[in-house]
Amino acid sequence: MRAICEQQGLQRALELFPATIAAAAERGLQPLASLPGGFAPVTAPATVLNTARGGERT
Amino acid sequence: MSGLAFLPLAEASRLIASKKLSPVEYTRALLDRIAAADPACNAFLVVTAERALAEARNAEAEIAAGRHRGPMHGIPYGAKDLIDIEGMPTTCHSKLRSGHRAVSDAFVIRRLREAGAILLGKLALHEFATGGPAFDLPWPPARNPWNLDLHPGGSSSGSGAAVAAGMAPASLGTDTGGSVRNPATCCGIIGLKPTYGAISVNGVFPLAFSLDHVGPMTRTVEDNAILFQAIAGPDPDDPLNAQRAPADSLAALRDGIKGLRIGLIEHFYTTDAEADAEQVRGIETATGVLRSLGADVRAIRVSPLPVWFDCNRTIQQAEAFAVHQADMQTRPEDYSELTRVRVLPGAFISSSKYIQAQQLRRALCAEMAEAMRGFDAVVTLSSLHMPAPIADSAAVARTYDRQCRLVFNVTGMPAISVPTGFSAAGIPLAMQIAARAFSEPMLYRVAHAYCEAAGTCIGTDPNTQPRLAPARPAAAE
Numbered sequence: 001m002r003a004i005c006e007q008q009g010l011q012r013a014l015e016l017f018p019a020t021i022a023a024a025a026e027r028g029l030q031p032l033a034s035l036p037g038g039f040a041p042v043t044a045p046a047t048v049l050n051t052a053r054g055g056e057r058t
Numbered sequence: 059m060s061g062l063a064f065l066p067l068a069e070a071s072r073l074i075a076s077k078k079l080s081p082v083e084y085t086r087a088l089l090d091r092i093a094a095a096d097p098a099c100n101a102f103l104v105v106t107a108e109r110a111l112a113e114a115r116n117a118e119a120e121i122a123a124g125r126h127r128g129p130m131h132g133i134p135y136g137a138k139d140l141i142d143i144e145g146m147p148t149t150c151h152s153k154l155r156s157g158h159r160a161v162s163d164a165f166v167i168r169r170l171r172e173a174g175a176i177l178l179g180k181l182a183l184h185e186f187a188t189g190g191p192a193f194d195l196p197w198p199p200a201r202n203p204w205n206l207d208l209h210p211g212g213s214s215s216g217s218g219a220a221v222a223a224g225m226a227p228a229s230l231g232t233d234t235g236g237s238v239r240n241p242a243t244c245c246g247i248i249g250l251k252p253t254y255g256a257i258s259v260n261g262v263f264p265l266a267f268s269l270d271h272v273g274p275m276t277r278t279v280e281d282n283a284i285l286f287q288a289i290a291g292p293d294p295d296d297p298l299n300a301q302r303a304p305a306d307s308l309a310a311l312r313d314g315i316k317g318l319r320i321g322l323i324e325h326f327y328t329t330d331a332e333a334d335a336e337q338v339r340g341i342e343t344a345t346g347v348l349r350s351l352g353a354d355v356r357a358i359r360v361s362p363l364p365v366w367f368d369c370n371r372t373i374q375q376a377e378a379f380a381v382h383q384a385d386m387q388t389r390p391e392d393y394s395e396l397t398r399v400r401v402l403p404g405a406f407i408s409s410s411k412y413i414q415a416q417q418l419r420r421a422l423c424a425e426m427a428e429a430m431r432g433f434d435a436v437v438t439l440s441s442l443h444m445p446a447p448i449a450d451s452a453a454v455a456r457t458y459d460r461q462c463r464l465v466f467n468v469t470g471m472p473a474i475s476v477p478t479g480f481s482a483a484g485i486p487l488a489m490q491i492a493a494r495a496f497s498e499p500m501l502y503r504v505a506h507a508y509c510e511a512a513g514t515c516i517g518t519d520p521n522t523q524p525r526l527a528p529a530r531p532a533a534a535e
Binding site: 001004005008009010012013016017020021023024025027028029031032033035036039051 | 253254255256300361364365368369372375383386387388390391395398399402403404405406407411414415418421422425469470471495496
């Protein structure tokens with residue numbers, strides 16, 4: 001957590017608000033959970049949202 | 059003319075066009091209402107009274123000279139204070155924005171200025187559209203006109219409270235994870251999150267660029283459609299804009315819903331998460347109304363609610379931290395604690411997790427499109443809970459993520475919050491109606507049919523209006 005804070009330039013925030021930073025780290029570092037069946041990050045490209053195509057890729 | 063404060067926008071517009079209502083008289087009535095009601099509600103951060111009266115006089119003179127610009131001409135409104143208005147500070151309800159002055163109007167403000175609308179002032183929000191309700195900010199949080207001890211929903215808190223309390227017939231809010239629809243739900247008004255890209259976000263302080271929307275908030279569905287038509291459309295200066303003119307949302311407003319097929323996403327609130335019994339009763343009654351109007355309402359299934367949360371929150375936190383990183387590095391103490399709590403997780407989200415969330419978003423969009431095949435619209439709950447006491451930070455924190463709204467920020471589909479009645483304690487209940495991208499006319503058609511039949515909107519009858527009082531003491535048993 002401390003290393004990521006330094007990388008992100010958040011030393012001051014860590015010093016002033018250690019409990020908030022600890023909670024933020026716990027939340028942010030959690031992996032995506034409960035993925036839908038058949039979802040494969042390797043084969044599903046991340047694209048820009050295009051609502052004109054029902055959320056499909058641009 | 060009496061009762062101007064709660065006059066629907068559409069009715070005021072017709073009266074102004076026919077010169078039976080003076081924009082100056084109307085604006086004065088609303089400024090009087092603000093003076094009387096806002097000390098209790100804290101909806102406005104600033105009231106632009108002189109400017110409003112000058113704009114009203116201009117509108118009156120133009121209309122008298124036969125130059126009526128359209129349905130928003132002479133109509134007062136308020137804007138959430140993260141929307142730029144030339145020459146005014148855009149505070150974002152934050153100490154960090156001290157000394158700011160906007161150098162130009164946001165696209166939506168420019169459109170309303172061109173339409174002849176009248177700015178009443180700028181409205182309270184959660185700090186930077188995320189950190190609230192908070193008491194460690196330069197201004198107090200807005201309060202719920204139905205019970206001043208309760209949270210009015212956020213982050214467009216002032217936009218919801220002002221419209222519900224009769225201080226403005228319309229307001230502008232923004233919605234990244236439900237921030238138009240939450241105050242609409244809590245305050246008993248109509249709030250639209252439009253299709254992603256349908257309304258320009260140019261000149262609007264971002265929370266999370268790939269999820270942000272500007273949305274209209276009003277007391278009736280017709281009023282909402284009028285405001286949407288006025289602000290939607292192409293903006294070449296906004297790279298996120300869809301660059302297409304909106305379909306006419308008013309033409310089919312009164313076509314009814316007989317024969318329409320409506321999907322009901324029930325599992326969000328029956329199995330995925332625990333919901334307040336009164337909110338559930340509200341949507342059950344509402345689906346009965348939709349059926350009685352001739353709609354075919356059937357349950358549909360999509361991924362469980364927690365999956366949508368993971369997707370939305372990961373994207374939102376990562377993008378929001380990118381916006382706030384520099385200030386979080388140098389002056390974190392100037393933010394409210396709630397903003398730090400909600401933005402700082404983004405510092406710990408890896409690039410791979412963010413990209414996977416965007417990949418997941420694509421999968422969820424495809425899944426929703428498939429679930430909606432053969433359906434004209436879907437309905438589900440808005441809030442899973444009742445509004446929390448505003449001073450009870452633990453209760454507010456518990457209810458923050460108990461909602462079904464962010465689903466439609468993930469898909470980019472338009473979604474609208476409509477009131478479904480009241481709890482036993484007299485607090486508004488609500489549901490959402492959503493439709494395919496750029497199907498706002500269908501959305502308004504279903505919402506209008508429902509609201510006309512159910513009679514759940516705030517109107518000119520005082521019995522339908524909030525009473526601007528704290529909770530009544532409990533009666534002795």
